[in-house]
Structure formats: structure tokens, C-alpha cells
Amino acid sequence: MTAETAETAETAEEERELLGRVLDTLLREDAYKLRSRARTVRRADGDWLRIALEGGESVLLPVEPEGFQCAIRARRPPRLVPAPSRDATVGGAGASGATVGGVGAGAGGAAVGCAGAGRASGAAVGGGAGDAAPSAGPGPAAGPGNRAPGGRVPRAPGAPAGLGPLGVSGESGSLGVPRVPSAPGTSGVPGVPVVPGSSGAPGAAAGPGAGGSPVDHPVRTAPLTGLDAVLGRLRAAVPVDDRALYDVFVTECHQALDAMRLHTRVRPAVVADLAARHGERWTGMSGAVAYDTLAAFRDHPVYPTSRGRAVFTEDQLRAHAPEFHPTFPLRWLVLPREAVSGDLARLPVWWPTPGELGLDLGLDLGPGKGTADGWLTFPVHPLTVGRPLETALRTAGLEGAARLADRGLLDVRPTLSMRTVAVADDPLVHLKLPLTTSTLGQRNRRSIKPGTLTDGEVAQRLVEAVIEREPRFRATVLLADETTHLHAGHELLATLVRRYPPGLENATIVPLAGLLAPAPDGTLVIDGLAERHYGGDVLALLDDYFTLLFDFHTTLFGYGIALESHQQNTSLVFEEGCAVPRLRLLIKDHDGPRVHAVRLAAVIGGGPAADLCGFDDRRILTPGDGPVADVFTTITVHLCAAALVFELARLGRAPLDTLLRRLRDRLTEAVDRLAATRPGTSAALLRARVLEAARLPVKAMVTAGTLFTKEHSGAADINKHYVTGPNYLLRGSGR
Structure with a gap:
């Protein structure tokens, strides 16, 4: 391979990687109901979503189990397959409807989304002949290189067995269960599937009840790949009034x-x-x-x-x-x-x-x-x-x-x-210092409002007051000092002077966002930290980290507080010697918490609580525990813990179930400790809303940040706008 060929291949892989993440996000956030209104078509090679477009057209998106904040993701390599028109008579679809894979929902696929009796042309699979998904072709998604021993397509890491595409128990052949791809059902053209039911496809001569005549020629549909082709075609699934902001996202x-x-x-x-x-x-x-x-x-x-x-x-x-x-x-x-x-x-x-x-x-x-x-x-x-x-x-x-x-x-x-x-x-x-750009969404501007400077200072003093009352954190949780700031009456005329605690000269300080980054020697950053401080045991490092993380944040929750201390705002501090703990947390950027003032007042008294809650942004003070629990879940659990677990599992460092069990065990211990040290409802709330909940809140950052206006999304805060996803913690419970 020449250097030019290698560079071209690398460039194409980058585009596929990005497109996969973009499609995953659109499915997870379900902004245009792409997932919830899609019809699931189950084939031997996996599940496909049939997504309706304007003008009665549709496309097919292959999906696979995911498990982290959404039950499904786009199957790799990501692509769309144009579906045949609903008017097409494919596979002899007549008054009784078409079948996929021969008789009923036989060898080729399962009956999904069957139409009710009131629909004369109700189809056995997907509601019409056009709902049939392409069979497995020789492309990467179902090719030999992606099969487990014995020819079975492996379940994706973290996929609960027996779960359908929306997290509902499915039958054999549904999402999450290994299946045997059909060798037939390909067009003979690499990467171009043939629509089942057409001439040359399994079940072309339809089974019982399939009236009409088969199509005389195979229907070949070339898959759409690449950002422009896929996002351009999906634009037809976006309501006309929302397309201008969709185009902004495509530019992003x-x-x-x-x-x-x-x-x-x-x-x-x-x-x-x-x-x-x-x-x-x-x-x-x-x-x-x-x-x-x-x-x-x-x-x-x-x-x-x-x-x-x-x-x-x-x-x-x-x-x-x-x-x-x-x-x-x-x-x-x-x-x-x-x-x-x-x-x-x-x-x-x-x-x-x-x-x-x-x-x-x-x-x-x-x-x-x-x-x-x-x-x-x-x-x-x-x-x-x-x-x-x-x-x-x-x-x-x-x-x-x-x-x-x-x-x-x-x-x-x-x-x-x-x-x-x-x-x-x-x-x-x-x-x-403020900048004119936006990150993580068009409306997430990097300017600095005066109130955020005040709120960061107030939140810092609030957390300091908790640490003063909970002395075990004095040595293990460090806070950056954000009490010095200047503002001159405009979002671009501001300065926060952030000071870090002294005595860190010999410490190794790593942001959570960099923990799984490749180090100069090709290993992960976490590998070097584990080698230096934990005898090479990455799981022991994670155990210590989860123990401290959850102990601190469940304690804050007991006071009615949840911090926006995500992967960029939380660092791990490692140091050798007995003078300080081996592992500490360092937290910065204190603005943007959620505080249930009534719960805080119940713990420390109304007067002190009032003195500590002088926030400029009144959205910070919440009327109940729900918004506090949402921030705890989406920041502390999802981003600071589970994101690391799922990535380590994808990298093959440990089975996902093993890692999730550790995460759940450490969180359970922290909740139990909270129940013992601060009797009341806070521990029960965390059990009900996090550990035992069927679904968990999930940030809808693209929806609130770019795709929709605030009026359309209803997001009071674009960084705290949520949908829901499956609770992966239930996998770690042994149930």
C-alpha cells in the first residue's frame, strides 16, 4: 500500500467513524422521531430501521445493540439503503400482503410491525413489501470478518441478550441475539443488497396468502455512505421548519x-x-x-x-x-x-x-x-x-x-x-477568557455572562461548606478557587482568575477526559497510572476512583446538591508517599450546579442555607429532587463513570458485565453509606431513580444545542435537556 493509498483509507475511516457517531446521536436523542417512528425490520443479518421520508419514500438503516444511554446504535460501517416505493409490487404483495423470507416470518426474518386487521394491504413484515430489509451482503457489516466462530454475528459489547431495538424483550432473531446471516439474498454486486421477495431472493414465490405476481427482475439498491450522502438523504425526514437548523448541524x-x-x-x-x-x-x-x-x-x-x-x-x-x-x-x-x-x-x-x-x-x-x-x-x-x-x-x-x-x-x-x-x-x-465560538452546539457559546462568575463563586463556597461538615473529604477532594473575577458589562469583556491549590508540584494530574487517551508509548494514559500507582492493576485504580467519586457525590446529593463536574471539570490527582492519599479528586468550573434548597436547609438550617444560595441564575435552585438527580445521573454516573466502563469494554480490557458490576457495587455502597450517615429520603431516591429505575435521563445536547430552537425543544437550559435511555446498571445487579 502506498502512502497516498494509506492516507485515503485513513481519511475514509475518519468519515465513517464520525458518521457512525452522528447517526448514534440522532437515534439516541430521537429529535425528529427517527427512532420512535421507524419500523423495525428483522433479518438474518440483523435489525434494520425503516425511516419514513417525505413523499412516501423511506430508507433502511442497519442497527445493532448499544446499551450506553440508548438500546441501539447504527451498525458499522454506517450506511443507508433506499427502500423501494410503497407502491412497488415486490414479492407478489397483494391484498394479503407480502412476506419476507418465504412463508410468513420464516427463515429470512421475523414478523415485525404487522398491520392490524383494518388495513387491507397489511404486510407480514414492516407493513408492506417495501418494509423488507436487505439481506446480508458481502459488505463489512455481515461479512466473514465480522462473524463469530460458527458464522454467527456476535452481539455487540454491552448488548443485553434478548433485547429488541427499543429495549423490549424480543424473540429469536431480534436485536441482541446472535443470528445466522443468509447467504442468499445478495444481488451479486458487492455491497449492493437485493430486496427480499424480488426475483432471485429467498421467498420470491410468496407463501400462503401472498397474491399477485413476483417482480420479474431483482431490485438492486446501492447503499448510501459518507456524510453528504447519508445526512443529505435523512434531511427528507426532517420537518420543513426544522431544516435550516439541521443544515447548521450538517455544517458542524x-x-x-x-x-x-x-x-x-x-x-x-x-x-x-x-x-x-x-x-x-x-x-x-x-x-x-x-x-x-x-x-x-x-x-x-x-x-x-x-x-x-x-x-x-x-x-x-x-x-x-x-x-x-x-x-x-x-x-x-x-x-x-x-x-x-x-x-x-x-x-x-x-x-x-x-x-x-x-x-x-x-x-x-x-x-x-x-x-x-x-x-x-x-x-x-x-x-x-x-x-x-x-x-x-x-x-x-x-x-x-x-x-x-x-x-x-x-x-x-x-x-x-x-x-x-x-x-x-x-x-x-x-x-x-471569553471567545466568540460555540462548542457542543450552536447555542453553547463560549462567552462569559456576569452571572456565571457569581454562580461559580457561590457554588464553590457551598461545596466548601459541605466539605467542612464532612471532614473525610478534606484530604481527598480539592477545589479550584474561583472567587476572583472581573467583568465589564459584556459577554466578551470578562475574566475568571482560577487558582489551584498549592503543593501539587510532584503530583500527576489527569483530567477524566484524558484518562483513556493514547500516551506517547502507545499505551493508554490509565495504563501508565496503574503501573505507577496500582501495580499495573487498572481495575484496582477504577475501584478506588469509583469509591471516592460516588462517596463524594452521593454525600452532596444528601445535601440537595449535584455538580456539573463532567470529564473536563474533574481531574484525578495521583501522588506517591504517605503524606497524602494516593488518589484525590480536583474539581473546577463550579457554575451550573443544581441545588434543592429545601433539602439543603433541612440538613444545615434555613439561615445558613439562605446565605449559601445567592445564585444569580435562578434555574440552579430547584423545587424538588428531580433536577438534582438528573444532573447526578447524567454527569456523575454517565459521563464520569459509565463512559469509561463502556469504552474499556470496547477496547477489550475487561468484560462489560464485570466492569458494570464494579460500578454498580461502588455506587450501591455509597448509597448505603448515605442511608447510614444521613437517614432520610435521599438514599431511597437514588435507589429508585438511579439504581433500580427502568430508564435513566440522557442529555439531548444536539437537540437542544443546535437542531431545535429553545421554543421548539422547551429546553430551559440547553445543557440540561433530557430524553431517556435504558438503565445499564441493571445489568450489574445480576438480574
């Missing part, structure tokens, strides 16, 4: 694909540079930023286009994005002091003065942190300079008063969030 998909291809090209050199710079052990906060770089090459657990960043060019990304690990200087404004809210006394001692920026305001530049007789220096991300900054200053009424320094000052490196940068000469200080 292409931006993500461009980013994936760029990452593939640059990753080897970036990782080699990290290895040369940091050696074998990446310690301290500078090492943590290096792990952020590894994490930046990975995809979000549930948002399919997370790597794409709208607005910015490739050159801008190379100079400022975390996956390139660049260093760059910040730009600085000088603003009238009265235009800025914030506590100047808490700014770092190195905060520059106007004179250090080369600005002569004709004033006495006496000592002080960035001030000169009523003026304040204000950091700006270089990517905000230009029209966005000019518009922000004009909107804030500062156009004539603000001065922008010509040169940059203060070298920084981007962290995983990109808008947050680490100060090169003061690694314990990060600055969170």
Missing part, C-alpha cells in the same frame, strides 16, 4: 471532520514534542496541561462533533488550540476602573500596569495591581481582538474610553477548554 459535522483530519496529521509530532518536553512523568500543573493536550484529540462521550470549532481558521487553531500545545501572549485593554466589577485586591501580584503594556496615559502610574489612577488593565484573548472586541466595547459604552495595547504580554498555554489558559510562569493560575 463537516467542521468536526476537518478537525479530525487535521488532528490525524499533527498528533504524532505534538505527542513526540510533549514526550521530549516532559519526559516519562508529567507532573504538576504544567503536566496537567500536557494531559489536556492528549485529551483534546479525543471525542466527547456523547456529543459527536465536539472537535469542531466554528469561526476559527486552521492557522488560528494551530496558534491557540489545546491540541497543538502552543504558547502565545495575551492581549490587554486598559479600561476605566469604574467600568469594571471585581475585587482588584485579589488579582495576582504580576498583573500588569498600563506602563508595562507600553501605554502612556499621561497619568501617574503608581504602584498597584494593574491600576493607574482609576485605570485597570484587562486581559483579552487574541482571537477576540478585532470586530468582536470592537462590537463589545461599543455595546458596553466603552468604545471611546478603552485602549488596546499594541503588543501582547504574559505567555499562556490553552487548556482543554481552549478559552481557559494556563499562565506559563505561574502554573497554579489559569485565566478563563
